[in-house]
Amino acid sequence: MSGAGQIVVAGLGPGDEAMLTPEVRAALDTATDLIGYIPYVRRVPPRPGLRLHASDNRVELDRARHALALAAAGARVVIVSSGDPGVFAMASALFEALEAAPEHQGLDIRVLPGITAMLAAAARAGAPLGHDFCAINLSDNLKPWSLIETRLRAAVAGDFAMAFYNPRSASRPEGFGRVLDLLRTLCEPTRLLVFARAVSTPDEHLQVLTLAEARPEMADMRTVVLVGNAATRRVGRWVYTPRSA
Amino acid sequence: MSGAGQIVVAGLGPGDEAMLTPEVRAALDTATDLIGYIPYVRRVPPRPGLRLHASDNRVELDRARHALALAAAGARVVIVSSGDPGVFAMASALFEALEAAPEHQGLDIRVLPGITAMLAAAARAGAPLGHDFCAINLSDNLKPWSLIETRLRAAVAGDFAMAFYNPRSASRPEGFGRVLDLLRTLCEPTRLLVFARAVSTPDEHLQVLTLAEARPEMADMRTVVLVGNAATRRVGRWVYTPRSA
Numbered sequence: 001m002s003g004a005g006q007i008v009v010a011g012l013g014p015g016d017e018a019m020l021t022p023e024v025r026a027a028l029d030t031a032t033d034l035i036g037y038i039p040y041v042r043r044v045p046p047r048p049g050l051r052l053h054a055s056d057n058r059v060e061l062d063r064a065r066h067a068l069a070l071a072a073a074g075a076r077v078v079i080v081s082s083g084d085p086g087v088f089a090m091a092s093a094l095f096e097a098l099e100a101a102p103e104h105q106g107l108d109i110r111v112l113p114g115i116t117a118m119l120a121a122a123a124r125a126g127a128p129l130g131h132d133f134c135a136i137n138l139s140d141n142l143k144p145w146s147l148i149e150t151r152l153r154a155a156v157a158g159d160f161a162m163a164f165y166n167p168r169s170a171s172r173p174e175g176f177g178r179v180l181d182l183l184r185t186l187c188e189p190t191r192l193l194v195f196a197r198a199v200s201t202p203d204e205h206l207q208v209l210t211l212a213e214a215r216p217e218m219a220d221m222r223t224v225v226l227v228g229n230a231a232t233r234r235v236g237r238w239v240y241t242p243r244s245a
Numbered sequence: 246m247s248g249a250g251q252i253v254v255a256g257l258g259p260g261d262e263a264m265l266t267p268e269v270r271a272a273l274d275t276a277t278d279l280i281g282y283i284p285y286v287r288r289v290p291p292r293p294g295l296r297l298h299a300s301d302n303r304v305e306l307d308r309a310r311h312a313l314a315l316a317a318a319g320a321r322v323v324i325v326s327s328g329d330p331g332v333f334a335m336a337s338a339l340f341e342a343l344e345a346a347p348e349h350q351g352l353d354i355r356v357l358p359g360i361t362a363m364l365a366a367a368a369r370a371g372a373p374l375g376h377d378f379c380a381i382n383l384s385d386n387l388k389p390w391s392l393i394e395t396r397l398r399a400a401v402a403g404d405f406a407m408a409f410y411n412p413r414s415a416s417r418p419e420g421f422g423r424v425l426d427l428l429r430t431l432c433e434p435t436r437l438l439v440f441a442r443a444v445s446t447p448d449e450h451l452q453v454l455t456l457a458e459a460r461p462e463m464a465d466m467r468t469v470v471l472v473g474n475a476a477t478r479r480v481g482r483w484v485y486t487p488r489s490a
Contacts, residue, residue, distance in 0.1 A: 018268035021360065026263070060488075086367045088488075092375030095485035105481040111368035113360045115266065122331045123356035130337030131388075132396055134379045134405060142489040143376075151377055151403040158399025159392075160379060236350040240340035243305075243333075244387040 005071035007107060009091045011084040011114020012043055016200035019115045027078050027112060035067050036080035036090070044080065058141065060090060064097035068104045084116035088137045088165045117224040118163035121196030124206055126238030128194055128226045131245055133161035138168075138175055145175070149182060156186040161241050162227040167219040177216035183227070187211055192239055194226040195219060208239055250316035252352060254336045256329040256359020257288055261445035264360045272323050272357060280312050281325035281335070289325065303386065305335060309342035313349045329361035333382045333410045362469040363408035366441030369451055371483030373439055373471045376490055378406035383413075383420060390420070394427060401431040406486050407472040412464040422461035428472070432456055437484055439471040440464060453484055 008027045013019035028034070028044055033051045035041075041054035055063055067077045081089035091111050098104055122129045134155045140148060155162050168176040183191070189212035197205040197220070207218060211227075219225055231245030253272045258264035273279070273289055278296045280286075286299035300308055312322045326334035336356050343349055367374045379400045385393060400407050413421040428436070434457035442450040442465070452463060456472075464470055476490030 013266070016268070018271070019266050019358065021258070021264050021266055023261070023263035084364050084368075086364060086372045086374055088376075091368070091372035092485050092488045095371050095375075095480050095483055096487060098483070099478075099480045099485075109483075111371065113264065113364045113368040115358045115360065116364065119329050119331060119358045119361065123329075123336070123358040126340050126356065127331045127336035129331055129380075130340075131333075132379065132381045134377065134400075134403075135374075136377045147404075151405065154399045154403025154405070155379075157402070158379075158396040160396065160399070233344075235340050235344045238340055238343070238354075240337050240344075242341060243337045 004108060005074045005076065007067050007071045007077045007079065007094070007109045008112060009079045009081065009085040009094055009110070010112045011089070011116070012040060012080055012082055013115040014083055014117050014120040014200045015198065019120065019200055021112070021114065024112050024114060031076050031078040033070050033075045033077045034080060035063055035077060040080045040082050060093035061097055064090065064094045065101070067094065068097055068101055068107065071107050072104055081114070084114045085111055086113065087116045087135060117165065117199065118226065120199045121194060121224045121226055124196060124199055125194045125208060125226065126235070127240040128192070128228050128232055129161050129163065130241040131161065131229065131243055133163065135163045135165065137165045138179060139166040139172060140175060152179065152182055153186065156183070159229045161229045161232060164225040164227070166221070167223055167225050168216060169221045176219055180211070180214055180216060183211055188230070192228040192232050192234065194239060195223055196226065197223045208234070249353060250319045250321065252312050252316045252322045252324065252339070252354045253357060254324045254326070254330040254339055254355070255357045256334070256361070257285060257325055257327055258360040259328055259362050259365040259445045260443065264365065264445055266357070266359065269357050269359060276321050276323040278315050278320045278322045279325060280308055280322060285325045285327050305338035306342055309335065309339045310346070312339065313342055313346055313352065316352050317349055326359070327362070329359045330356055331358065332361045332380060362410065362444065363471065365444045366439060366469045366471055369441060369444055370439045370453060370471065371480070372485040373437070373473050373477055374406050374408065375486040376406065376474065376488055378408060380408045380410065382410045383424060384411040384417065385420060397424065397427055398431065401428070404474045406474045406477060409470040409472070411466070412468055412470050413461060414466045421464055425456070425459055425461060428456055433475070437473040437477050437479065439484060440468055441471065442468045453479070
């Protein structure tokens with residue numbers, strides 16, 4: 001390989017190709033190397049001239065370093081994330097790797113946004129994030145649990161609607177139950193929640209229910225959970241948060 | 246008009262057609278009626294058979310009622326928003342209008358997400374929203390100023406990164422100065438901010454600076470302002486928030 005390498009960090013959106021932006025499509029079409037978590041790399045159709053580098057979960061920094069090395073050698077690398085790369089995904093990991101590798105800071109790097117899970121889920125449910133809201137990653141793989149609790153309390157104190165990413169996984173089965181328990185001490189039992197699983201894929205499943213009805217096992221790795229603010233309400237089969245509250 | 250009417254609430258993204266999703270493109274291509282704020286309707290190329298209903302700012306509810314009436318009469322209506330329709334845009338207004346019009350609750354309604362301004366801006370800057378963050382509408386047209394202050398204080402207490410929509414307009418020249426003054430009492434002067442104006446349009450302009458350097462007149466109606474959390478930092482020309490903080 002030779003010539004000017006580059007890195008594009010691209011968001012594939014939630015699943016359906018109809019939500020993939022043309023600029024991400026164009027980047028995928030001209031890449032020499034594709035890097036990402038196995039199920040995301042699998043979403044890109046293989047073609048001659050495109051090398052695939054799929055890796056397992058929790059190796060984000062290794063993946064970012066690999067991208068830098070390939071681009072430095074002249075490759076046109078696309079790092080794929082599901083949803084938006086800047087929301088609990090690969091963009092932050094890439095800049096963390098870049099911070100530790102000053103020799104690569106002259107590389108051509110671009111971040112291309114995508115439709116993030118909470119906004120795809122909100123669209124399916126109506127407008128539950130229709131006013132001020134927070135996005136919180138419930139995984140404590142990289143941060144202490146106390147910080148998650150601090151942020152939940154602050155979000156409720158500010159009466160923000162909320163979107164929870166990574167609510168529950170096989171390796172973290174307990175945390176989401178603690179989150180629901182904490183919310184039950186802070187919010188009224190009629191608070192509305194949306195459990196949105198695998199939006200825009202054949203496995204899509206949407207549940208709208210109250211905090212009193214919510215159970216930890218309703219969420220898994222592919223679920224984003226939306227929590228309304230105190231004014232969020234139902235209109236027919238829809239859920240929305242008024243613009244004034 | 247006759248037949249089954251429908252309403253699609255569609256996000257046009259921040260400006261560049263390369264960020265418009267194929268599903269929104271398809272909805273625009275088959276619409277009979279296009280409704281929205283003047284500059285957003287102007288972004289859709291006119292064609293025979295597409296009636297344009299462009300209206301001024303601050304008439305969101307009238308616009309939503311108009312859409313319901315047209316769809317009830319059999320039209321295929323697309324309501325366009327800039328960015329994502331569920332983020333400080335027309336989706337919430339539509340469900341508010343629907344709440345007051347039970348006779349229309351059987352209509353075929355879909356919300357199609359788009360690339361919202363904060364994520365387009367974040368992608369240009371690096372990954373400033375790379376960990377937990379809040380989105381706050383700084384307009385007090387529909388809510389009391391005290392609620393904006395409560396949410397700012399809560400967001401800082403939770404050490405969230407923040408995205409401010411509608412920071413400043415000709416009719417609200419004062420509020421954003423008050424926001425910066427409040428932040429200066431709560432955050433360190435080196436806190437990083439991104440002023441991102443008209444991202445992905447020919448007028449795009451990005452400024453990265455500290456809270457000490459920020460001035461109210463750096464923002465206008467077309468600006469989204471991102472505020473890092475306490476750990477947000479620069480790497481070369483980029484800004485990112487670590488995944489662990």
